[in-house]
Amino acid sequence: MKVFVAGATGAIGKQLVPRLVAAGHEVHGMTRSASKRAMLEAAGAVPVVADALDADQVAEAVARARPNVIVHQLTAIPAELDMRNLDREFALTNRLRTEGTDHLLSAGQAVGVRRFVAQSNIAVYARTGGAVKSEDDALDQSPAREMRRGLEAIRHLEDAVLGARWTEGIVLRYGWFYGPGTSMAPGQESYELVRRRKFPLVGDGGGVWSFIHVDDAAEATVAAVEHGGRGIYNVVDDDPAAVAEWLPALAVQLGAKKPMRVPRFIGRLFAGEWGAVMMTQIRGASNAKAKRELAWRPGHPSWRQGILVA
Numbered sequence: 618m619k620v621f622v623a624g625a626t627g628a629i630g631k632q633l634v635p636r637l638v639a640a641g642h643e644v645h646g647m648t649r650s651a652s653k654r655a656m657l658e659a660a661g662a663v664p665v666v667a668d669a670l671d672a673d674q675v676a677e678a679v680a681r682a683r684p685n686v687i688v689h690q691l692t693a694i695p696a697e698l699d700m701r702n703l704d705r706e707f708a709l710t711n712r713l714r715t716e717g718t719d720h721l722l723s724a725g726q727a728v729g730v731r732r733f734v735a736q737s738n739i740a741v742y743a744r745t746g747g748a749v750k751s752e753d754d755a756l757d758q759s760p761a762r763e764m765r766r767g768l769e770a771i772r773h774l775e776d777a778v779l780g781a782r783w784t785e786g787i788v789l790r791y792g793w794f795y796g797p798g799t800s801m802a803p804g805q806e807s808y809e810l811v812r813r814r815k816f817p818l819v820g821d822g823g824g825v826w827s828f829i830h831v832d833d834a835a836e837a838t839v840a841a842v843e844h845g846g847r848g849i850y851n852v853v854d855d856d857p858a859a860v861a862e863w864l865p866a867l868a869v870q871l872g873a874k875k876p877m878r879v880p881r882f883i884g885r886l887f888a889g890e891w892g893a894v895m896m897t898q899i900r901g902a903s904n905a906k907a908k909r910e911l912a913w914r915p916g917h918p919s920w921r922q923g924i925l926v927a
């Protein structure tokens with residue numbers, strides 16, 4: 618098949634493109650920078666230089682490639698996040714998830730793409746009820762102020778993709794990435810904060826995280842491209858865990874001192890309300906549907922084995 622990957626050079630795109638090529642697909646990889654052409658060619662893709670926020674450029678790029686499938690992996694998340702100003706930090710990502718989605722969808726409709734696979738996130742789920750959410754569980758209706766616009770943008774993306782009845786619209790709600798090219802990797806921001814004892818355990822550490830190694834996220838995406846049916850799939854590992862469990866375990870693995878404990882109001886002061894939510898209230902997700910319907914299994918079933926060798 619011909620697959621058009623928007624976001625071909627990002628954390629997930631870098632893992633996805635070579636896998637699609639190895640599976641025999643003709644991949645057209647989009648970037649804003651002409652300087653990344655060589656990198657895409659080396660991965661076996663046809664480079665496409667276009668700005669996702671420019672409707673005409675996207676329409677022209679997609680029309681030229683005439684893909685069977687479009688994969689939307691566009692984000693622009695800064696390497697170091699100011700958790701108290703997430704509206705600012707996510708402003709561009711929010712535009713990519715709203716305008717960028719709309720541009721790709723109309724370009725895809727014009728050439729009649731068979732599938733449209735887009736990146737979403739398990740952060741959408743309600744912070745009440747069970748600790749581990751399935752795809753049809755309720756969404757967060759009162760997000761923390763700092764993430765309100767971010768979650769609105771994700772909802773826009775999901776609604777637009779699932780509402781596109783002319784194609785198989787597929788939404789992949791990825792868990793929290795770790796592995797190469799992510800902030801959860803040796804030498805990268807989150808690991809270094811844990812190593813330097815600057816990633817405290819906030820409140821009861823009751824927030825439940827579902828991680829996913831980027832290799833496994835890419836494998837699930839290939840499965841969705843090849844045989845996914847319209848709908849939402851959580852793409853997470855088998856082992857959701859509370860921060861109070863994984864954070865001290867990661868500190869041990871990294872040879873760091875035990876994380877400091879701080880009350881929720883102190884965590885909120887330093888990391889904003891969303892930071893406090895992530896540490897105390899966020900929910901995990903179940904991968905049962907993706908396993909069943911995409912015939913996919915995570916190669917790293919638990920962060921316990923994978924997180925250090927990432």
Ligand SMILES: NC(=O)c1ccc[n+]([C@@H]2O[C@H](COP(=O)([O-])OP(=O)(O)OC[C@H]3O[C@@H](n4cnc5c(N)ncnc54)[C@H](OP(=O)(O)O)[C@@H]3O)[C@@H](O)[C@H]2O)c1
Nearest residue numbers: 624625626627628648649668669691692694793794799800
């Ligand atoms: N579920 C999760 O935990 C999750 C999800 C997403 C990201 N993250 C994290 O966030 C950090 C940053 O990752 P990232 O993937 O956002 O980084 P990134 O390296 O900035 O990748 C974003 C992709 O979007 C493309 N892009 C952005 N704006 C574009 C535009 N206007 N037009 C065309 N293409 C555009 C980029 O292409 P060019 O730059 O080549 O133009 C790149 O391919 C990483 O640590 C990652 O792990 C985590």
